[in-house]
Amino acid sequence: MGFSMLASLGSHVFVGNSYGNNVVKLQYFSEIGRNRICFKLPRFGRLSGQAISSKFESYEFEERTSPTEVKKEIERCYELISRLGRGVVYLGSSRIGPGHSHYSQALELGKEIATLLDCTSWTGAGPGLMDAATKGALQAGKPVGGFKIGKEAGEWTTSNFHPYLPLEVYLTCRFFSARKHGLVDAVVRNSSNDRTAVVALPGGVGTLDEIFEILALIQLKRIGSELPVPFLLMNYDSYYSKLLEFLDDCEVWGTVFDGEVASLWKVCDNNSEALAYLAEFYDLHLSDKVRHANELRSAHETIS
Known part of the structure; x- marks a missing residue:
């Protein structure tokens, strides 16, 4: 018919x-x-x-006709992670493009972290800051992976295909739940050789959803990782300052304990702070360029 x-x-x-x-x-x-x-x-x-x-x-x-469909997609996410390796997951806006300073900072951060940790860089395989982190890791010559979704905020994707990534390094997910399982499992550390991290770049509702879901899993020790996972909140240009003020108010109201949220992540105002934190966390040596930038920043703060 x-x-x-x-x-x-x-x-x-x-x-x-x-x-x-x-x-x-x-x-x-x-x-x-x-x-x-x-x-x-x-x-x-x-x-x-x-x-x-x-x-x-x-x-x-x-x-969605059956929960089995979701289960199968989660299994495909796990298979991709097993093939490409765990690493750093970047969360961030799909709307901030190459002309924005946050894009250039995210691209540089993706390059520097990939070089420092020598691991796979994972994103939602979308546009915006996810694209910046992906390109940064590729410029460093390191592997990338992604969990794409059919729709990103601000645009309708007309194809399930990524504009430049090969099909074997990303998975197009039908279900947000499966995608989230993948983003969480990609940072699990079950060995001291695993170098992973969550890096939260500036973003909107979707980014905040992912940030607090992963933060809650870490808080409740339900992330499934035997070893601690570093969580970095990139507070470019004080982007997250109002959010941090709200969390301080939560302590006043008693909805979170004093210092509880601060113990779960590291708030970084710039890339140098993020790289220094990861280097210390994993007992690694920073590149001369990054170390020099940190020294200059410290000297400037001392003078100020």
């Missing part, structure tokens, strides 16, 4: 059940492009064609 009707405002909606599996596919054509919605019909009754006149937002939806 299949039919099409011309909707209002010059848009087309095609409805079909050509696969004979009670799944209806709607394709919506407009000046934005082609979009698809899939949903499953009950097995009783017949579907009769009728004109559809409606405005659709640009999106694609596929029904």
Whole structure:
């Protein structure tokens, strides 16, 4: 069965059940492009064609029919991590582009951390600051991996393919829950040889969601790591200062203990602080360039 009707405002909606599996596919054509919605019909009754006149937002939806689908996707995340190796996970905005100072700082940080820790750099394989960290690690000649999602804030992805990463280093996830499992497992440390970290760059609602989920797992000792995992909050240009003030207020109200949050992460105002912290955490030597930058910054702070 299949039919099409011309909707209002010059848009087309095609409805079909050509696969004979009670799944209806709607394709919506407009000046934005082609979009698809899939949903499953009950097995009783017949579907009769009728004109559809409606405005659709640009999106694609596929029904989750079983928890097994989520489980299989989580397993695929674990398989990718096993193949590429655990390392540093970067959380950050998908909206901040190459023209922004935070982008250039994130790119440099991704390069320096990859060189220092000599590990895989993991991101959500999206645009913005995730892209900056990925490119930084690639410039350092180190491996990268990612857990891509079909939609990033601020844009609709028209393809499951990354613009420059090879297919074997990232996984396109249908489910946010599976993606989060992957981002958490990528930083687990079960050996002293594992050099991992969580690096939270400036971001919006999605970034905050990931930050506090991982922070809660560390707080409750439910992250699944035998050894501690360093967590760095990059407070570029005091971006997170209001958030830190709120957490201080939480201590006043008694919703968190004094010093509890501060013990879970390291707040860094710049890349030099982040690199120095990781070098100390893993007992590694900083490059001459980074060490010189730290010395200059310390001297400037002493004069001030």
